[in-house]
Amino acid sequence: MISSEFRAVLSRYPALSGFTSRVTDFLDAYVAGPVTEDAAQPPWLALRKRAARAGLTGFDLPCTRDGRAGGPGGPAEREAEAAAGGVPPDLRRVAQGLAMYLAGRRDCDAREVFSTGHGAMALRYGTPGTVRAVRERVVDRGELAGVASSEPHSGSDLRGLRTVAVDHGDHLLLSGRKGLISRVEEASGFVVFCKVIAPEQAAVLAVDGTEMREVPLSALWVPMDTAGVLTETAAPLGLRGWSLGHLYFDGVRLAKDRLLGAPGDGRRIFDAHFSGWRLMMALVCLGAATATIEETMARARQRSVGRTSLANVPSVASRLGTAAAEVQAATAWCFSLLERIEREGDGVDVAACSAAKALATDASYRAVDIGLQLHGSDGYTRHTPMEKRLRDIRGLRIADGPNDALYSVLAHSLLVGPHPGAPLVAQRRP
Template sequence: MYSSEFCAVLARHPALKDFTSRVTDFLDKHLPEPLTEEAARPPWLGLRKSAAQAGLTGFDLACATVGPGDGRGPAGARDADVVVPPGLERVAQGMAMFLAGRRDCDAREIFSSGHGAMALRYGAPAVAQAVLDGVVNRGELAGVASSEPHSGSDLRGLRTVAVDHGDHLLLSGTKGLVSRVEEAVGFVVFCKVLRPEQAAGMDSDGAALREVPLSALWLPMDSVGVLAESAAPLGLRGWSLGRLHFDAVRVGKDRLLGAPGDGRRIFDAHFSGWRLMMAMVCLGAATASIEETMARTRRRSVGRMSLADIPSVACRLGTAAAEVQAATAWCFSLLERIEKDGEDIDVAACSAAKALATDTSYRAVDIALQLHGSDGYTRHTPMEKRLRDIRGLRIADGPNDTLYSVLAHSLLAATRPSPSLVAQRQA
């Protein structure tokens, strides 16, 4: 039984029913049950390659012929046998993430072009074609390298620099902690492009770099001078985590995404949608947890009373279900608005929605774990793994306190005319 909000999206967009059936069939074949920590770890990268063969890695990209930097995908980016109507690509991606999260949060990387979408939408033709061939058609994995050890989510504080030497750039700096350091074939790297004389005059604390606009480039992992350093995470262990070090890596200027200084525009356009995708993964896991707990409370009893009939139990489950439904509705509403508004994205609302959804999902799984009793705290139910995984996604792509603040600052600054706290869905 799926979330009623998920079903409501299907009712609004019946053309996506075949797509969701194909995603569900794929998951039923390869991940038939929610994963527990004591179960064998699936071959995640192999599953992504299988998804590519099934045409489930490019459906989030519009079919359009592009020039560099105009924000659309290249011709042929979506497999023709996976039918996602134009204008519903982001909604379809959100549905795939929700369904993936019901099986496991690490399944988030199986479907869609992921972070490779930035290279496909903003890269020069040769870069876009290479990413299309690898990430979409062969099911390879793309990563993103933005945050740095000293600056966290402060994009202006990034100190990774690409010094412009005319026909090439020399990239230097450290990124971390970033996901997929061992699996990704390439990363979208956010950095500051400088002239040699600018680089020579920079202070050691990087204060002057704050005034340099952000840029983005596509960096293959086999580039000379790239070093990956792994770390052991608390959750989300299906994919590697670590730092990337760049030691004067020579990068062709044709690997820039958009123009120098376009990095913030690219970041906001991509991560507004991507944060909603991570929200949908967590909401899928939370919905599955609530359903599993409801089934358990019907079976279990305290004395002669069914656990489901105890008012405090029903209240906690109902509260969790209501919060998850509300967060799911908001996230899907924002995905529909992104499709309608293009790059005129409400970054603040998308940021806060991701924070709300991951916080809500964490509370829901925590309640589910509690209502499973001692079993919930073991490795043979999915609850403890979900709790650790969702905890990580409350930090990834911007910690939640920061994301709530983005919405507050937007409202206080009134950057949009007559901003409302919740925008209503248009008929």
């Protein structure tokens, strides 16, 4: 039972059926079934490099700021790629969502195998030199791009960031600390969110003072082989396929062309990217939840309580039905928002995307928790995928903004937004 909403997306966009077949075939070859903690863990970074050779890392390439396509070739080449089972340019986000959903069905750590990921920010807003370098490393070679926004003292409070890049005219000097963030050992470069300030500001602004909150956010592309970039790892509860830890920037000298967009563009870049990325993480979890419901239903049909099949116990059927309904509804909302992003671009509804990610990850966690419970003591062991999924999804309820904060974003937009009479959930256009 793949989600009926997943099938509905393919029925609306039959041009993506070849693409989803390629993703499924790739997963079947290298991650044949759900990953358990007891089994040997897939070599995720090596699989990403295989995916690059299979053409599965650049299908979501955005356009650069000068209007040139970020992907290889011109319009004729892209049309030919689409005809051969690739992705039409106007369906990049939907295709990325489908890939994330399919990846999540095997394991939440498979989320990094496909697409440009956070490298999309550098490809969309970077200078021509940055775009070329990131495309070669992240797309062509299958290296990984990370993002460094949160800081230990401020979490997801972007205005509270204290990492600074002092503008010395011909270069920037980056100093600060980021953490806890993912991919600290695997990523070849990071999109770093910071505050760009002048030397005279650096002399008078206290890094722990309120003045720093008024400095607008900026974004930089920082290759990990740059002198002065240091890492420290930590042991996470879940999502162990990729490293977690801190980044330290000790007077890192960067050319001015490492800026993404202009100084002060960071919040716009963050919102445009993370609206879509949060939906991707939601769909990873929804894929895992759907696989869990399928596995639990199969177990309920096979097991019995006395002379009664477990599937015929009303409380069991009710709990599975509730989980399936929540997961289906969240999946429909996420894909509806991705379709809106395809149409509207940067006019994306940030608040709705934030709440959809929170709703989807909460619903997925509940579904896996029910699945684990209905597997009995087996579900609590490491030879079923249940406990790993539970730990992984728990992490994704925090990553990219904790769910309480994301629900608050939607509430705030409804309470103080310019259109209080607007519908809570926009309807899909025919």
